Amino acid sequence: MSYELKIDEKSRAAGRLIGSVRKGLILAAIEAKKETGISQQDVASQLGINKSVVNRLLRGNANLTLRTIAELAWALGYEIVFSIRKKQNKKGENIFREDVRPRQIQFDPIKGAQISKRAPQATFELERVG
Amino acid sequence: MATLATLVSSKKLVQIGGGLAKDEQPVRLLYAYPHVIEWLNDTLPALEPFDADGMQSPLEQVDDLFHDFVAGEDFSFYELSHSMEPLEDGVWELKTPDIRLFGWFYKKGIFLAANIDTMERVKKHNLYAGYRDDVVRRRNQLDLDAPKFVTGGYADVL
Numbered sequence: 001m002s003y004e005l006k007i008d009e010k011s012r013a014a015g016r017l018i019g020s021v022r023k024g025l026i027l028a029a030i031e032a033k034k035e036t037g038i039s040q041q042d043v044a045s046q047l048g049i050n051k052s053v054v055n056r057l058l059r060g061n062a063n064l065t066l067r068t069i070a071e072l073a074w075a076l077g078y079e080i081v082f083s084i085r086k087k088q089n090k091k092g093e094n095i096f097r098e099d100v101r102p103r104q105i106q107f108d109p110i111k112g113a114q115i116s117k118r119a120p121q122a123t124f125e126l127e128r129v130g
Numbered sequence: 131m132a133t134l135a136t137l138v139s140s141k142k143l144v145q146i147g148g149g150l151a152k153d154e155q156p157v158r159l160l161y162a163y164p165h166v167i168e169w170l171n172d173t174l175p176a177l178e179p180f181d182a183d184g185m186q187s188p189l190e191q192v193d194d195l196f197h198d199f200v201a202g203e204d205f206s207f208y209e210l211s212h213s214m215e216p217l218e219d220g221v222w223e224l225k226t227p228d229i230r231l232f233g234w235f236y237k238k239g240i241f242l243a244a245n246i247d248t249m250e251r252v253k254k255h256n257l258y259a260g261y262r263d264d265v266v267r268r269r270n271q272l273d274l275d276a277p278k279f280v281t282g283g284y285a286d287v288l
Binding site for chain 1: 167180185186190197204226
């Protein structure tokens with residue numbers, strides 16, 4: 001029996017959504033930097049704010065409003081695709097749903113877990129514009 | 131020498147579940163020392179974000195971190211989490227905006243958390259070296275099958 005953090009479901013749902021948004025933006029920033037070389041300073045200049053504000057937003061130290069999320073995505077050359085769906089809550093469900101969370105899992109008792117990379121489960125996605 | 135399962139049975143380590151949904155499977159393993167679990171239960175829930183604008187409470191940050199680790203999420207989000215110097219000690223610092231976890235990877239995808247504290251306290255009192263050395267000391271004292279840890283970068287441990 002493993003230990004589970006004592007957190008109520010409401011806080012968990014809110015915290016994980018906020019986390020997934022922030023992580024989506026971080027991924028977009030990393031990808032944009034690789035593809036176009038855009039820096040946090042460039043993003044800050046486009047938005048007319050200080051670089052430290054961009055840094056704080058991406059690091060989770062500042063409040064991401066819907067407006068700042070949209071503006072950051074725009075500055076990075078991304079657009080936000082938002083979706084909301086009814087919660088899947090089948091009692092006793094314990095299956096691996098390839099349609100929802102595709103990935104490859106291998107576990108080697110000697111080498112440890114071997115995990116393929118995939119995007120985080122999120123209720124929104126960032127799509128590259130153009 | 132003992133396996134992780136043996137150490138859990140003897141209550142020297144505790145396995146952390148990660149709060150997975152019913153349609154998720156654990157693909158990494160996370161363990162902690164009992165005093166870390168006490169801190170999670172007694173100290174973490176009352177903590178406020180260091181930054182007044184912080185969106186996630188420290189409890190929510192740790193919930194997110196544990197989930198992402200155990201569920202096998204891409205950990206590049208936690209880009210600031212890193213192996214501490216000297217690299218050959220194999221001590222890692224896992225970070226959220228407000229929380230710092232110190233520990234090591236027993237094998238690829240298997241992390242043992244030996245210490246936890248707030249970012250504020252660690253920075254204010256410059257506790258990095260102390261925690262790193264404490265991780266090494268605890269690891270040396272732990273009756274765990276050798277080799278006790280792996281070294282390297284992200285690709286080697288995650």
